[in-house]
Amino acid sequence: MLEGLLRAIVSGYLGAAGFGALLNAPKKGILWDAAIGSLGYTAYWLIFQLTGAELPAMFVAALLAAALGQVAARKLHMISTVFVTIAILPLVPGIGLYRAMSAMGQGDMTLGAKTAVQAMSLILMIVMGTGIGSALFSMRKPVDTKEEEL
Amino acid sequence: MTTAGQIKVLTLAGRIILENGGETYRAEDTIFRMAKAMGLKEPDAFGVPSGLFISFTDAQGERQTSVCRMHGRDTDLSRVDAVNQLSRQLSAGDITGDELLVKLTELSKPAAHSRWHAPLTAALTALGFALMFEGSLWEMVISAIAAALTQMIPWVWSWQHDNMIKLVLGSAISALLPLVFHHITGLGLVDAMVAGALMPLVPGLSMTNAVLDVVRGDMVSGTAHGARALLTAALVAGGALIGTAVFGWIGGVL
Structure with missing residues (x-):
């Protein structure tokens, strides 16, 4: 359990930090969004290990990552894209997608379709978690464009 | 003004x-x-x-x-x-x-990033994800090399649609290199190596932009970003399939 937890923390951090650098995120934001990415992935891993419920674990982790990303953007006076995008990337079920594609490539369509549906369900949870987390903790209020009528 | x-x-x-x-x-x-x-x-x-x-x-x-x-x-x-x-x-x-x-x-002027910026950062990303997917030293090293090679494709292929070429060719390399390495040495988990190497190509930014634009009520842009994410994912999957098929043609056994 402890080894798995450490692996989740370190790998989530490295993966998010790498993505941050790859997407040319501002330098002062990379350490923070890697920490949020690591926290999000560790939350997913812990909830999944403790409950066995993968979809809710992914939803909660994405919600947490998006919410923390929005809060960090507000505190550090930076754009939320930097934090939210990079924080949720460690959650993308890359290995599930690869296994689905690999099974289909070997002609096992049943296994491929089953694995693909599982992976897509996880992605759907990420989308929902990100959307709700961002909507609840959005950094900027929309500007009032109706103050002057044409 | x-x-x-x-x-x-x-x-x-x-x-x-x-x-x-x-x-x-x-x-x-x-x-x-x-x-x-x-x-x-x-x-x-x-x-x-x-x-x-x-x-x-x-x-x-x-x-x-x-x-x-x-x-x-x-x-x-x-x-x-x-x-x-x-x-x-x-x-x-x-x-x-x-x-x-x-x-x-x-x-607005072109950025002065080092030529090695993309390969090195992609290698770091792949390294982290290989570790996440239960990989150890070999998986991390091979994933990092494959991901770095993918980012070097524009060095030799500077064409109008080089991003599309990079995605297909890069994902093919990301699948082929770990398969060949495992076939020759018997070392490493193929799933962790390939998935780790493919992760830097995941269209995460398009996916997030799609969600954030839709959350703000901009359905046109959200849909466009979503379509871009889906097309990118399809190209990555197709490229990895090509890499797997090439491995089979040259005599590899999955």
């Missing part, structure tokens, strides 16, 4: 945001805030991932409109953030419109 200068400021700000991975709502929002800070009347902006329309009423009471087509698309979030910071400074009165124009012009 002249009307032409004001149009240029707003257009440049929107262009930099849209061409460097920013959301459409952010471009529109920033343009609106900048226009208000410059004292322009009745400003309006409409953006889609491939274009930008800006209107405002100038000091003479004439309606000015600018249409701007977005051509290239890169990913440089630090530029998007820089435009956001400039918008804040303008709103706070810390810089003038003329100073803003100079800074935005500077920001």
